[in-house]
Amino acid sequence: MIKSLTPYASKFKKYPLYCLFFIAIEVICDVVQPIMMALIIDNGIANKDLDYIFFHGMIMVVLAIIAMIAGALGAYFAATAGTGVGAEIRQAEMKAIQNFSFSNVDRFSTSSLITRMTNDTNNIQMTLIAMLRLLVRAPLMLVFAIILAFQINQELSLIFLVATPFLGITLFFIVRTAFPRFFSLQRAIDRLNRVLQENFIGIRVVKSFVRGKEEKAKFAAENANYKKSALHAMKVIMFNMPTMQLTVYSCMIAVLWFGGNLVNTNVIGAGELLSFIAYISQILMSLMMLSFVFIMITRTKASVQRVVEVLETKSEINDDDVVIDIPVANGAITFKDVDFSYGGNSDDEILKQLNFSIESGHILGIIGPTGSGKSSLVQLIPRLYDIDDGEIYVGGKNIRQYKIKTLRDSVAMVLQKNTLFSGTIRENLMWGNEHATDEEIMQAAQYAQAHDFIMDFPDGYQTVLEQGGGNLSGGQKQRLCIARAILKQPKILILDDSTSAVDTETDGKIREAFFHHLPDTTVIIIAQRISSIAGADQIMVLNEGEINGLGTHEELLGTNAIYTDIYETQERGAEV
Ligand SMILES: Nc1ncnc2c1ncn2[C@@H]1O[C@H](COP(=O)(O)OP(=O)(O)OP(=O)(O)O)[C@@H](O)[C@H]1O
Numbered sequence: 001m002i003k004s005l006t007p008y009a010s011k012f013k014k015y016p017l018y019c020l021f022f023i024a025i026e027v028i029c030d031v032v033q034p035i036m037m038a039l040i041i042d043n044g045i046a047n048k049d050l051d052y053i054f055f056h057g058m059i060m061v062v063l064a065i066i067a068m069i070a071g072a073l074g075a076y077f078a079a080t081a082g083t084g085v086g087a088e089i090r091q092a093e094m095k096a097i098q099n100f101s102f103s104n105v106d107r108f109s110t111s112s113l114i115t116r117m118t119n120d121t122n123n124i125q126m127t128l129i130a131m132l133r134l135l136v137r138a139p140l141m142l143v144f145a146i147i148l149a150f151q152i153n154q155e156l157s158l159i160f161l162v163a164t165p166f167l168g169i170t171l172f173f174i175v176r177t178a179f180p181r182f183f184s185l186q187r188a189i190d191r192l193n194r195v196l197q198e199n200f201i202g203i204r205v206v207k208s209f210v211r212g213k214e215e216k217a218k219f220a221a222e223n224a225n226y227k228k229s230a231l232h233a234m235k236v237i238m239f240n241m242p243t244m245q246l247t248v249y250s251c252m253i254a255v256l257w258f259g260g261n262l263v264n265t266n267v268i269g270a271g272e273l274l275s276f277i278a279y280i281s282q283i284l285m286s287l288m289m290l291s292f293v294f295i296m297i298t299r300t301k302a303s304v305q306r307v308v309e310v311l312e313t314k315s316e317i318n319d320d321d322v323v324i325d326i327p328v329a330n331g332a333i334t335f336k337d338v339d340f341s342y343g344g345n346s347d348d349e350i351l352k353q354l355n356f357s358i359e360s361g362h363i364l365g366i367i368g369p370t371g372s373g374k375s376s377l378v379q380l381i382p383r384l385y386d387i388d389d390g391e392i393y394v395g396g397k398n399i400r401q402y403k404i405k406t407l408r409d410s411v412a413m414v415l416q417k418n419t420l421f422s423g424t425i426r427e428n429l430m431w432g433n434e435h436a437t438d439e440e441i442m443q444a445a446q447y448a449q450a451h452d453f454i455m456d457f458p459d460g461y462q463t464v465l466e467q468g469g470g471n472l473s474g475g476q477k478q479r480l481c482i483a484r485a486i487l488k489q490p491k492i493l494i495l496d497d498s499t500s501a502v503d504t505e506t507d508g509k510i511r512e513a514f515f516h517h518l519p520d521t522t523v524i525i526i527a528q529r530i531s532s533i534a535g536a537d538q539i540m541v542l543n544e545g546e547i548n549g550l551g552t553h554e555e556l557l558g559t560n561a562i563y564t565d566i567y568e569t570q571e572r573g574a575e576v
Contacts, residue, residue, distance in 0.1 A: 004308045005124070008088035015081035016132055022074035023136045029067035031144040031282065034275035036060045038152075041271030078132035086125030093117050093310050101317035102384050103343060108310070111194035116310050119189055120303035127300040130293055138289035145282040152272050152279075153262065159254045160283065163247045170243045171291050174236055175298045181233035183302040188229040192222045233299075240291050248284035255280060317386050317404065325403045328410035329395040330360035331491035331522030333381065338390035340373075340380060350376045351545045354390070358538065360491070363514065363523045365533025367566060368542035374526045375415075377542065378494045381524075382411040395491065412485035414498035418477045420469030425454055426461040428469075428480060432487030440487065447513035448483035449506045450476070474501035482510065492522045499532060507532055530567050539563070 036056050044053035097105075097113055105113070150157045199206060199215050206215050259273045268276075340351040350373045358364045366374050379385050380392060383399055392399045399407055412432070420428050429441050436444075441461065445451040453476055457463040469477045478498050485493055493514070499507045511532070514523050527533050534553040541549035541556065541563050549560035556563040 004311060005085075005089065005304065008092060009081075009085050011088065012081040012084045015077045015084075019074050019077040019081070019132050020136050022070040022077065023133065024140060025070040026067045026074060027137055027140040027144060029063040029070070030141065031148060031279075032063055033060055034278035034282075035148070036063070037278065038269070038271035038275040041274060042269035043271075045271075046269075074137075075133055078129050081132055082125050082129030085128055086121055089124060089307060089311075090117055090121050093121065093307065096311050096313065099315045099318075100313070101315050101386070102379070103316055104313055106342070108313075109190070109194065111197050112190040113310065114197070115186065115190045115193050116306050120186060120306050123300045123303040124307065127293075127296045130296050134289040134293045138286040138293070141282055142286035142290075145279040145286065149276055149279040149283075152276050153259075153268055156255055156259055156262070156276060159251050159258075163251050167243065167247055167287060167291075170239070171294060174240055174291075175294055178233060178236045178295065178298045179301060181229070181236060182299040183305075185226075185229045185233050185299075186302050186306060188222075188226040192219075192226050195219050195222045237295055240295060241288070244284065244288050244291060248280065248287070251280055251284075252277060317383050319400075319402070319404045322401060322403050325406055326397065326401065328402060328406060328491050329397075331358075331410075331520070332360040332393070332395055333358045333364075333492065333522060334391075334393040336391045336393070338380070338392060339388045340376060340385065341388055342376075342385070349388075349545060351380075354547060356538075356540065356547060356550055358522055358524070360395075360522055361520050362537040363511075363525065363535070365536035365539040366524065366526045366542060367528070367530070367533060367539065367563065368548070369562075372542045373545040374542055375496050376545075378413065378496055378524055378526065381492060381494065382408045382413065409488075410491040411494065412488040412490035412492070413494045413496065414478070414481045414485045415496050418469070418481045418498070420465055420472070420477060420480060422465060424459075424462050424464055425457075425480065428465060429461075429484050429487055432484040433489065436487050441483075444483040444487040445480075447486050447510070447517055448479045449502075449509050449513070450479035450483045453479070475503070475506070478502055479506075479510075486518070490521060492524070493518070494524045494526075496526045497528060500528060504529070504531055511535065530563075530570050 036059055040053050040056050043049065044056060093116065097117075100108075108116075146157070146160060149160075195215075195218055199219070206212060255273075255276060259268065259276060262268045263270050263273050334357040335354045338351060338354040339349055341347075341349045354377070366377065368374055376385070380387055381394065381399070383404060394402070394407065394410070421431075426441060429444065430436055432444070433440070438461075442451060445454055445461075454460055454463070465471060469480070472480070478501050482495065482498060485495075499510060502510070507529075508531070511525075514521070515535075525533050525536065530553075533539055537552070538550060539553060539556055540547055541560055543562055548562055549556050551560075557567060558564055
C-alpha cells in the first residue's frame with residue numbers, strides 16, 4: 001500500500017536526509033547534557049570548583065542552543081517534505097477523479113471523495129511530518145541513552161530489559177485493536193460530510209420546505225455517530241500514555257532503590273545516578289514519541305488505504321484500445337439492440353433492446369413518463385456510462401472506436417440540473433469554447449435567446465455570477481447553459497429538459513434558431529411539453545426503458561396511446 005504512494009515522494013528525496021542530519025545533531029546535543037550534569041555534580045560541586053562548574057555550565061548552554069537550532073531546521077525540512085508529498089497526492093487524486101466515469105463517482109459518492117482528498121490526505125501528510133521528525137529522533141535518542149546508561153552502570157541498566165518487552169507487547173495490542181476502529185472513524189466522517197454537503201447545496205430547498213428541524217436532527221445523529229466512533233477509537237489509545245508512564249516511573253523507582261545503594265557503597269557517584277535518571281527520562285520520551293508515531297501510522301493506514309483506492313481506481317470507461325484518433329464525421333446516431341443498467345446489474349435494466357437511427361442534422365424529440373430512462377439514454381451517446389449490450393454508432397463509427405475526448409468534444413449536453421460557475425457570464429460561456437471571439441459568444445447567446453437579458457444587466461457579458469448562478473432566474477440559467485453548449489459547435493446537441501423554465505414563446509424561438517442556424521447539428525430534445533418537440537423530424541416515446549413509439553407528431557398522434565394521452569392532457573390544460 002505504502003509502495004503505491006512512493007512515486008509522490010520522489011521529488012522530496014533529499015529532505016529526509018537533511019532532516020536526519022539536523023535531528024542527529026539535536027539528539028547528540030541532548031544526550032551529552034546529562035554527562036555534563038554528572039561532571040558538574042561529581043567534580044565541580046564535590047570539589048567546590050566554580051571555574052569547572054561555569055565552564056561545563058557554558059557547554060550545556062551552547063549545546064542547548066545548537067540543539068534548538070538543529071531541531072527547528074529538522075522540523076522545517078520534515079514539514080517541507082510532508083506538506084509537499086501531501087500536495088502531490090492531492091493533485092494525483094484530483095487527476096484520477098477527473099478521469100472517473102460517472103459510475104466510478106456514483107460508487108465512491110461525492111462526500112467520500114471529498115473526505116479522501118481532504119481529511120485522509122491530511123492524515124497522511126501529518127503522519128509523514130511526525131514520522132520524519134520522530135522516527136529518526138526517537139530511535140537515535142533511545143540507542144544513545146541506553147548506551148550511555150549502560151556505560152554508567154550495567155546492572156542498573158538491566159531494569160530496561162524487563163520494561164521493554166512489556167511496553168512492546170502493550171503497544172502491539174493497542175495498534176491491532178485501534179486499526180479497524182480508525183477505519184470506522186473515517187467512514188463516520190464520510191457520512192457527516194454527506195449530510196453537510198446535501199444541506200449546504202440544497203439550502204434553498206431546505207428553507208422553502210421548512211426542513212431545518214429535520215436537517216438538524218439528521219446532522220445531530222451523524223455528529224453523535226462520529227463522536228461515538230472517535231471515542232471508540234480513543235478508548236484504545238487512552239491506554240498508551242498511562243502504560244508508558246507506569247513503566248517509566250516503575251523504572252525510576254527501581255533505579256533510585258538499587259542506584260541509591262550503589263551511591264552509598266560508592267560504586268557510582270550521585271551525579272552519575274542523576275544522569276542515569278535523566279537518561280531514563282530520555283528513554284521515556286523516545287518511547288512515548290515512538291508509540292505516538294505508531295498510533296498515527298495506525299490511523300493513517302486506514303487513510304492510506306482509502307486514498308490508494310482512489311488513485312488505483314481505473315476509470316470503467318477508457319479508450320486505452322483506441323490507437324488512431326479518428327475525427328467524428330457527422331452527427332448521425334444509431335442504437336443497435338442497446339441494453340443498459342446502472343452498475344451493470346442486468347436484473348435491473350433501465351433501457352432494453354433500443355433500436356433507432358437519427359440522420360445527421362435532424363432533430364429527435366424524446367418524451368415519456370418520469371423515470372422511463374430518457375436522461376439515461378442520452379448519457380450513453382458521449383459515453384458518460386457504458387452500455388451492457390448492443391452497439392451505439394456516431395458518425396458511422398462505433399463510439400468505442402473514438403478517443404473519449406474526441407467523442408465528447410463533438411457532443412454538447414445541457415443537463416436537467418444546470419451548473420454555472422462563479423465568474424462572469426462571458427467566462428461561463430467560454431467553457432464551451434475557450435478561443436471563442438466576442439462575435440461568436442454574442443451569436444450563441446442570441447440563438448439561445450439569452451443576449452437580450454444579458455444586455456439588460458448593467459455590466460452585460462461582464463456581469464459576475466454568484467456561485468451556481470445564484471443571481472439568475474431558472475430560465476436565464478437554462479438559456480446561458482444552452483448558449484454555452486452552442487458555442488462548443490458540437491456535431492450533436494442534447495437538451496435534457498433544459499427549457500422547462502423558459503416560457504413557450506422563447507422556447508419556440510430557441511428551436512427556430514436550431515432549425516435555421518445549426519442545420520448540420522443533430523439535436524436531441526428531451527421535453528415534458530409536446531409543443532417543445534412537435535416540430536422534430538422524429539419523436540421517440542419512451543416507456544419503462546423501451547421504445548413505445550417512433551415517428552413524427554402527425555404519425556404518433558392518434559396511433560400511440562401514451563403520446564395521444566400526453567397531448568390531450570396538455571391541450572386540456574391549455575384550454576383551462
Ligand atoms: N446514477 C444512477 N444510479 C442508479 N440509478 C439511476 C441513476 N440515475 C437514474 N437512475 C434510475 O434510472 C431510471 C431512469 O432514470 P432517468 O433519469 O433516465 O429517467 P427520466 O426518464 O430521464 O426521468 P425524468 O423525466 O424524471 O428526468 C430511474 O429509475 C432512476 O431511478
